[in-house]
Amino acid sequence: MGGDLGPAVVVEGMAKSAAINPDLRFIVHGDSAELEKHIAKRGITDRCDIRHTDDVVTMHEKPSHVMRHGKNTSMWSAIDAVRAGDATVCVSCGNTGALMAVSMIRLRKVAGVNRPAIACLWPSRNPSGFNVMLDVGADIRADQDDLLQYALMGLSYARNGFGLARPRIGLLNVGTEEHKGRAELKVAHEMIEAAAKYNDFEYVGFIEGGDIPSDRVDVIVTDGFTGNVALKTAEGTANLISGRMRESFQHSVFSRFAALLAYPALQRLKKRIDPRQANGGVFLGLNGTVVKSHGSADATGVSAAIKLAVQLAQSGFGEKLAARVASITEAGQSSEPALKTPDAAKGKSNT
Amino acid sequence: MGGDLGPAVVVEGMAKSAAINPDLRFIVHGDSAELEKHIAKRGITDRCDIRHTDDVVTMHEKPSHVMRHGKNTSMWSAIDAVRAGDATVCVSCGNTGALMAVSMIRLRKVAGVNRPAIACLWPSRNPSGFNVMLDVGADIRADQDDLLQYALMGLSYARNGFGLARPRIGLLNVGTEEHKGRAELKVAHEMIEAAAKYNDFEYVGFIEGGDIPSDRVDVIVTDGFTGNVALKTAEGTANLISGRMRESFQHSVFSRFAALLAYPALQRLKKRIDPRQANGGVFLGLNGTVVKSHGSADATGVSAAIKLAVQLAQSGFGEKLAARVASITEAGQSSEPALKTPDAAKGKSNT
Incomplete structure (x- = not known):
């Protein structure tokens, strides 16, 4: 029921994904009368189970309010379906x-x-076409321990999601020199560097905003405030450039003719820079996988988020992440919550 | 003497600007033998005074070290020329x-x-083609008082630099709802809103990363850490898209032919999205105007920074900013360092 464009667009996205993947089935949560109508219209009635709920969570409701009063919402029902x-x-x-x-x-x-x-x-410029960045908005704060955990969760995501044996992790800062940045970043820098030795990843050190789409790095670690601003800034930049490209090709009769000939190249480009294709934030660190689609996603964007969900489900990502976090915390959770100690690593490599 | 590409490129940029603007003269600071050579090569000897210095500040030197030992550097000499x-x-x-x-x-x-x-x-999508964002890296911290001062300095820049009578100011956050974001942002939100009533600007409230290039706002206020990451992320995104556009048009014989026809449109686009055209960070809040060019700027980028410096010099920007800050602080600098009080504003509107 969520999103800026409402359930009609969500169901349209589901239909796009259903047409591509015949194994896909949906449990759809929300107002059954409205959902049935949209689902019938898209001809995917036999692919969907509808679970009726009376309430919905609006886009501007406070999380604390939803936690207390949200039991009858479609959102709650959807998460409980994963829990069950x-x-x-x-x-x-x-x-x-x-x-x-x-x-x-x-x-x-x-x-x-x-x-x-x-x-x-x-x-990104990497062979997979994508880098992983976290956190992009779960929390506006992150101390050094959180940043280390983000590095290790991102490591697991890159390894299981992209099949990278030895992912490269970078810590986002305002410069690459060691003396730059906030205090917690300097501490996290040392902690992640130490963790790299025993967790089979390469730590590339501090990186800057310009490195996020580069092939220098596979995983970008940052706090949720900075990550959210960076993500939305990149989307805004891509949209601005797309708009200007359109204007540029509509400038004259000649340029409109050129655009016609350039159409295949422009379509190829569009597909590769379309932010909708990268739609879907994955919640990491929970017992269950949740994919958050952009609120303003259209059917193409919703379908991309569903595609990501399918990939994660098929890779058994949730279980692997849980196992990984458990293994890296086997040395205890108190002072170094997610750091494998040299001894523990040594013990494991012998077995 | 600075920059990643050294003085040859800086002098090349000066020559570009000198060719466009016959009134422009340069005082050039650094190793006179090397500078003379580059300046002679570009044929602008009669437009330049050279001030020899023995030392240079390297790109990785700590600011605190330069403050203590930098008296004989070209950077120090250049700033002292403004001071004098x-x-x-x-x-x-x-x-x-x-x-x-x-x-x-x-x-x-x-x-x-x-x-x-x-x-x-x-x-940006605004008629001027640009929005102003600050801080983009003077300091990694900013509390509510700093953010309010940034708003007022940005206001002065937008008014004098772009001739906007009533600039619109937004505060960068991870959402537009009032309950979102860090504590200092919520306080700054109220302070800037209160200041808008007496300082003749429109406060549009919290904005997100996607709004930075939009026409919803003229001035974007944020702390230097977030601003620096956002700026470099946008540059990285623009570079990624440019690279993909090139690839897309080199894909086949047909697309290379299409690119030939699309050349004028692509050039028009390139000029409008070229990050080098927006090169130049302006230091605000000092008794004298300093423009920081991107370290990796080529001759086109250096020339753009010089163009910005000329515009600021011709508008008498430095004096106006000082006057503005003085007027908005006339009520005292202690608890509300840059906030015009209702009484002071009233007094002014009567005179």
């Missing part, structure tokens, strides 16, 4: 803060995780 | 932190300013 094992992944276009809050109380954090994070895929 | 009134504006491609540190001790802060800021121009 009925659904493999929850996909929502709704209120991010509320979705994270309900996910945390219903799915619970993986043992050893202090602060869950939202990871997004970022179009 | 010999130069109207200082332009540098050098180490940002050192440039700000030396500017602060040699030019001093304008009375009433706590923390100077660096403002950049951001390509």
Whole structure:
């Protein structure tokens, strides 16, 4: 029921995905009368189970309010379907803060995780076409321990989601020199560097905003405030450039003719820079997989978020992440919550 | 002497600007033998005075070190030329932190300013083609008082630099709802809103990263850490898209032919999205105008920074900003350092 454009667009996106993937089935949560209408219109009635709820979470509701009074909402019902094992992944276009809050109380954090994070895929120059960045908005704060955990959760995502044996992790800062940045970043820099030795990843050190889409790095670690601003800034920049490209090709009769000939090249470009193709933030650190679609996603964007959910479900990502976090916290959760100690690593490499 | 590409490129940029603007003269600071050679090569010997210095500030030197030991550097000499009134504006491609540190001790802060800021121009959908964003990296911290001062300095920049009678100011956050974001942002939100009533600007409230290049706002206020990451992220995104556009048009014989026909449109586009055209961060809040060019700027970028310096010099921007900050702090600098009180505003509107 969520998203800026309402359930009609969500169901349209579901239909796009259903047409591509014949194994896909949906449990759809919300107002059954409205959902039935949209689902019938798109001809996917036999692919959907509808679970009726009376309430919805609006885009501007406070997470704390939803946690107390949200039991009868479609969002709550969707997450409970993951909790019960009925659904493999929850996909929502709704209120991010509320979705994270309900996910945390219903799915619970993986043992050893202090602060869950939202990871997004970022179009990049790497062979996979994407980098992973986290956190992009689960929380506006992150101390050094959180940043280390983000690094390790991002590591697991890159390894299982992209099949990278030895992902490269960078810590976002305002410069690459060691003396730059906030105090917690300097501490996190040392902690992640130390963790790299025993967790089979390469730490590339501090990186800058310009490195996010580069092939210098696979995983970008930052706090949720900075990550959210960076993500939305990149989307805004891409939209500005797309708009200017359109204007540029509509400038004269000649340029409109050129655009006609350039159409295949422009379409190829459009597909590669379309922010909708990278739609879907993944909640990391919970017992269950939740994909948050952009609130303003259209059917193409919703379908991209569903595609990501399918990939994560098929890779068994949720279980692997939980196992990984458990293994890296086997040395205890107190002072170094997610750091594998040299001894523990040595012990493991012998077995 | 600064910048990643060295003085040859800086002098090349000067020559570009000199060819466009016959009134422009340069005082060039650094190794006279090397500078003379480059200047002679570009044929602008009669437009330049060279001031020899033995030392240079390197890109990785700590600002604190430069403040203590930098008296014989080209950077120090360039800023002292502004201090002495010999130069109207200082332009540098050098180490940002050192440039700000030396500017602060040699030019001093304008009375009433706590923390100077660096403002950049951001390509946007507004009629001027640019929005102003600050701080983009003078300091990694900013509390509510600093954010209010940034708003008022940005207001002065937009008014004098763009001739906007009533600039619209937005505060960068991770959402537009009032309950979102860090504590200091919520306080700054109220302070800027209150200041809008008496300082003749429109406060549009919280904005998100996607709004930075939009026409919803003229001035974007944020702390230097977030601003720096956002700026570099946007540059990285623009570079990624440019690269993909090139690939897309080189894909086949047909697309290369299409690119030929599309050349004028693509050139028009390139000019409008070229990050080099928006090169130049302006230091605000000092007794003297300093423009920081991107360290990696090529001759086109250096020339753009010089163009900005000329515009600021011709508008008498430095004096106007000082006057404005003085007027908005006339009610005192203690608890509300840059807020015009209702009484003071009333008094002014009667005179």
